[in-house]
Amino acid sequence: MLMRHLRSPRHPASLALLALATAICMGAGPELPATGLAAQEQAAESKLPGLSVEEARAAANRILKAVQSRDANLRYSQFSPELKAASSPSMVAATIRTQPKLLSWNLLSIQRGLRTTTVEASLTTSAGKQDVFLVLNGAGQISGYHIDLTDQAPSLVARKFVAALSSGHFISARGFLSLELQKEISVASLQSRWQQLQRQTGDFVRIKRAVEKGSSSDQHLVLVFTEFNRLTDSLFVILDNNNQIIGVDFPSDPITPQPVR
The missing domain is CATH 3.10.450.590 (Nuclear Transport Factor 2; Chain: A,)
Structure with missing residues (x-):
């Protein structure tokens, strides 16, 4: 089965750490006047x-x-x-x-x-x-x-992602993607890619299983075996260690339906 090249996985810093590193803490007490570098940072932020x-x-x-x-x-x-x-x-x-x-x-x-x-x-x-x-x-x-969804199994997260796609809940499906990947893949783009796949495979029938096929220190590859009314094929989903989806691809040349023997 020929596959399009998988989107190059990123290795982003933890979203929580990223947020904490640049965030403005909420619910804090009265702020003291900023001086020096802190004042410059606040002035720059106010111009955003x-x-x-x-x-x-x-x-x-x-x-x-x-x-x-x-x-x-x-x-x-x-x-x-x-x-x-x-x-x-x-x-x-x-x-x-x-x-x-x-x-x-x-x-x-x-x-x-x-x-x-x-x-x-x-x-x-x-x-x-x-x-x-x-x-x-x-x-x-x-x-x-x-x-x-850090505390869930990568295969379960990937399965939930495809389930959301198959039910037409593309906003929910996009929510499984990392925020970085969401900048590149809009809801409309995700919907279009799913519809293009079904034009080749036929309508979605069911998810047969989701299997983790490989992992490294910072990534997990999950194959979601999916049955359509013309054939069964697999979707590739890559997740990081926080179970954020950082790469996803559909088969560009699905397996041709075979005659009955």
Whole structure:
């Protein structure tokens, strides 16, 4: 089976460390006046476009309150235009039914960028604790997210990713990708690649199994064997040690269906 070249895996620093290294701590007491280098850093930060720290905090709280309310219409209204184009209130409602209830949350850090702002939050849900990174655009709308799944098996994460793709929940599927990879793969691009695959393989039927085929000190390769109505083929998923998907590829030349013997 011929395969397109897999996207070169990255070895990013831990998102948590990255966030902590550049974040502005939330919930701290009154700040002391900055001097010297600290004053210069604050002045440079204030010139960044997009959301301020207070705006990002307020937007993240609005989004998490909507998640807690389980109001599909409200959650959909907070999507960026790109996410809205790939979803609908009914799809959001279907996703909500599969998720645990959000009980409370604590905003941990904010990382401001040139185009987006990333907010790290610790969630307490009916299924336990969960860390999440929310990516906000300049209007305070959610344009992406990533859930920390470090404690799960790589094969399970890869299986959940393909399950989200196969059900048409491309926003949820993209949430399994690392934030770095999300910068390169939009929701629309992910949807297009899945639809192109099905034009060759036929409609999705089921995931047969997900098997970890190799690992190194910082990467895991998982093959997700997937049955379509014309053939069965495998999808390649590469994850880092935090179970963030850093590479994914679909077969460009799926196996030709064989005649019955």
